[in-house]
Amino acid sequence: xxxxxxxxxxxxxxxxxxxxxxxxxxxxxxxxxxxxxxxxxxxxxxxxxxxxxxxxxxxxxxxxxxxxxxxxxxxxxxxxxxxxxxxxxxxxxxxxxxxxxxxxxxxxxxxxxxxxxxxxxxxxxxxxxxxxxxxxxxxxxxxxxxxxxxxxxxxxxxxxxxxxxxxxxxxxxxxxxxxxxxxxxxxxxxxxxxxxxxxxxxxxxxxxxxxxxxxxxxxxxxxxxxxxxxxxxxxxxxxxxxxxxxxxxxxxxxxxxxxxxxxxxxxxxxxxxxxxxxxxxxxxxxxxxxxxxxxxxxxxxxxxxxxxxxxxxxxxxxxxxxxxxxxxxxxxxxxxxxxxxxxxxxxxxxxxxxxxxxxxxxxxxxxxxxxxxxxxxxxxxxxxxxxxxxxxxxxxxxxxxxxxxxxxxxx
Amino acid sequence: xxxxxxxxxxxxxxxxxxxxxxxxxxxxxxxxxxxxxxxxxxxxxxxxxxxxxxxxxxxxxxxxxxxxxxxxxxxxxxxxxxxxxxxxxxxxxxxxxxxxxxxxxxxxxxxxxxxxxxxxxxxxxxxxxxxxxxxxxxxxxxxxxxxxxxxxxxxxxxxxxxxxxxxxxxxxxxxxxxxxxxxxxxxxxxxxxxxxxxxxxxxxxxxxxxxxxxxxxxxxxxxxxxxxxxxxxxxxxxxxxxxxxxxxxxxxxxxxxxxxxxxxxxxxxxxxxxxxxxxxxxxxxxxx
Amino acid sequence: xxxxxxxxxxxxxxxxxxxxxxxxxxxxxxxxxxxxxxxxxxxxxxxxxxxxxxxxxxxxxxxxxxxxxxxxxxxxxxxxxxxxxxx
Numbered sequence: 170x171x172x173x174x175x176x177x178x179x180x181x182x183x184x185x186x187x188x189x190x191x192x193x194x195x196x197x198x199x200x201x202x203x204x205x206x207x208x209x210x211x212x213x214x215x216x217x218x219x220x221x222x223x224x225x226x227x228x229x230x231x232x233x234x235x236x237x238x239x240x241x242x243x244x245x246x247x248x249x250x251x252x253x254x255x256x257x258x259x260x261x262x263x264x265x266x267x268x269x270x271x272x273x274x275x276x277x278x279x280x281x282x283x284x285x286x287x288x289x290x291x292x293x294x295x296x297x298x299x300x301x302x303x304x305x306x307x308x309x310x311x312x313x314x315x316x317x318x319x320x321x322x323x324x325x326x327x328x329x330x331x332x333x334x335x336x337x338x339x340x341x342x343x344x345x346x347x348x349x350x351x352x353x354x355x356x357x358x359x360x361x362x363x364x365x366x367x368x369x370x371x372x373x374x375x376x377x378x379x380x381x382x383x384x385x386x387x388x389x390x391x392x393x394x395x396x397x398x399x400x401x402x403x404x405x406x407x408x409x410x411x412x413x414x415x416x417x418x419x420x421x422x423x424x425x426x427x428x429x430x431x432x433x434x435x436x437x438x439x440x441x442x443x444x445x446x447x448x449x450x451x452x453x454x455x456x457x458x459x460x461x462x463x464x465x466x467x468x469x470x471x472x473x474x475x476x477x478x479x480x481x482x483x484x485x486x487x488x489x490x491x492x493x494x495x496x497x498x499x500x501x502x503x504x505x506x507x508x509x510x511x512x513x514x515x516x517x518x519x520x521x522x523x524x525x526x527x528x529x530x531x532x533x534x535x536x537x538x539x540x541x542x543x544x545x546x547x548x549x550x551x552x553x554x555x556x557x558x559x560x561x562x563x564x565x566x567x568x569x570x571x572x573x574x575x576x577x578x579x580x
Numbered sequence: 581x582x583x584x585x586x587x588x589x590x591x592x593x594x595x596x597x598x599x600x601x602x603x604x605x606x607x608x609x610x611x612x613x614x615x616x617x618x619x620x621x622x623x624x625x626x627x628x629x630x631x632x633x634x635x636x637x638x639x640x641x642x643x644x645x646x647x648x649x650x651x652x653x654x655x656x657x658x659x660x661x662x663x664x665x666x667x668x669x670x671x672x673x674x675x676x677x678x679x680x681x682x683x684x685x686x687x688x689x690x691x692x693x694x695x696x697x698x699x700x701x702x703x704x705x706x707x708x709x710x711x712x713x714x715x716x717x718x719x720x721x722x723x724x725x726x727x728x729x730x731x732x733x734x735x736x737x738x739x740x741x742x743x744x745x746x747x748x749x750x751x752x753x754x755x756x757x758x759x760x761x762x763x764x765x766x767x768x769x770x771x772x773x774x775x776x777x778x779x780x781x782x783x784x785x786x787x788x789x790x791x792x793x794x795x796x797x798x799x800x801x802x803x804x805x806x807x808x809x810x811x812x813x814x815x816x817x818x819x820x821x822x823x824x825x826x827x828x829x830x831x832x833x834x835x836x837x838x839x840x841x842x843x844x845x846x847x848x849x850x851x852x853x854x855x856x857x858x859x860x861x862x863x864x865x866x867x868x
Numbered sequence: 869x870x871x872x873x874x875x876x877x878x879x880x881x882x883x884x885x886x887x888x889x890x891x892x893x894x895x896x897x898x899x900x901x902x903x904x905x906x907x908x909x910x911x912x913x914x915x916x917x918x919x920x921x922x923x924x925x926x927x928x929x930x931x932x933x934x935x936x937x938x939x940x941x942x943x944x945x946x947x948x949x950x951x952x953x954x955x
Contacts, residue, residue, distance in 0.1 A: 398931065401931050402930070402931070406918060406919055406922045406928065406929060407919050407922070407923075409915060409931065411911050411912060411915060412911075413911065413912070454889065454890070454891055454908070455891055478912075479912065479915075479916070482912050483916075507910045507911060
């Protein structure tokens, strides 16, 4: 028997809402196959099964909001039998499940009666006051059900859900636009506000916890652009490459040389990732952004990477990303050049430890062999976590990026 | 080891055997200090230091002040403290917290080999009475002596293990149980910081507050009985100094309020143990 | 026939843009202002636009010709002169 859990799709996700099951009880499911569609603060996500077997039980109903780690379905793996004998095993499985550190139940805010004191830790109370969190919307999970620091942090991320379920008018939290969300019917606006909340929580956490340092360098893209133009001439229109793909591949290869930047920070330890999954910041039409992973960025030939990139952008904008794409990025690349930005000073997306910013490709005077010539230039910047790396390593990364882009044929 | 043969090096004139009368030999030590010597009095156990409390509280701790600073008492008193060896209720006290109540003396609780040696050496330079409480259980433990630490600092608590999720504050014999608890907690994903107070008076509150402001949670482990324990003092000062940084009430793991039993299983049950520390931490940290 | 072709091209361009920028009000699209600016298209959007035009109309658009497709009028002119009459 295997449990299908509400996955965590990024550091800031604490709950998810089941939109629909793609399978029913008795259906065969194979590892990697889409089993459910989940709504997070950011987007609707298709979730893959991690097990192969037969759906034994579906425990969560569409529309239910459950905490990350909650068992949503039970899959009978191949080799185990169903039927009477199974019932005993299943009872055991259920028993064990109860003993597991119980995933916190979906928040059930109970607005305190008039004059009733809220049970909250002093530290949480202080943070709530700083963030302007309405305590009547927060469910306490600390000792004796007191609201803890963690509850306040979580509440700034799931405010959207609470408002829908509580039915009480909550004061808008500070990170939200001044005008409160008009009505629950305005689902798009609400979704938008929730995404803003999620981004606010992640970025606030980043700037609070991560000592950023910033480096930038100007890279001569003349060789790369000439190679790209030449290469695209040989490609049918459907297979053409964008310069962005060259840059993503170069970033991924440069990370091989400075792997400290390809990591996540967990508690007090940094864990380097053996795989390079570059998260690509994709702005959504209508506002907000997601940064899903282009899996194994360093190992894909440019043509394949381009196809995957196109597919990723399309699905990101259609709200059809997969769970692993949101949970796997090991670094983020953000390009704002299309908006005319020259240099990006990015904010790291926790728990990642670095972010690469790419500016506008712009033709400028540049000195080559003592001659001033016009060359297409781009400013690449690195925001990195000083707890994990120092400027020296960061500098080596940017130098590697520059060097790799001078030999586009090898990308 | 607690006992050492000091006679050959120090000369027989400097070692005095005494009648088994605590009031007498502590009083003699105070007299020697008044007379310009730097006596080290070995009371042997905290249990019978009670017989010398009058000398300690009324004389050793007060004479400098009552004489307007004309006399000082550079006295060192060593004694074993603590339970856990099945020696019965009269021989199992942890009363260092009582002594820490008294102003104008220094109360040390070495928990490591280096501190056991270094604190004694450092105490020889102190102008006022120093009481060193050595947990009897530690005499049997082996440890590495830091030869470089000839004489150690007598004013600061030490972070024995850094961590982020909870501050475990302890001293003396409970340090090793606390460190073991921290190891087990790490397996549960809880990153505990372990503070060894080292000096109970004057208490190094800044180090405690820095730790608690970081972790937002504190558990104090003290082999003394809970009521009026040193842990109670630490807890109160955390509340005074870091109230708005606390994310959970300060918890205490202390001895059960009974005379320490003789039978092994009951003695074990009466004293702070690793499992109890782990449990107390889970209660303040909450769900993980 | 030519008029009909132009109408087909026009409708195709509008349909493709609608797929790329579903929230945009295409009825108010200005003829001579850059599509990128009006619809907030990025290079990925623009590439998808070119690919969709290629697939719908069979027109081969080299990269060097992208600037000619910058505005709605530019698109109509370029595609009319490059598409096959039978489309």
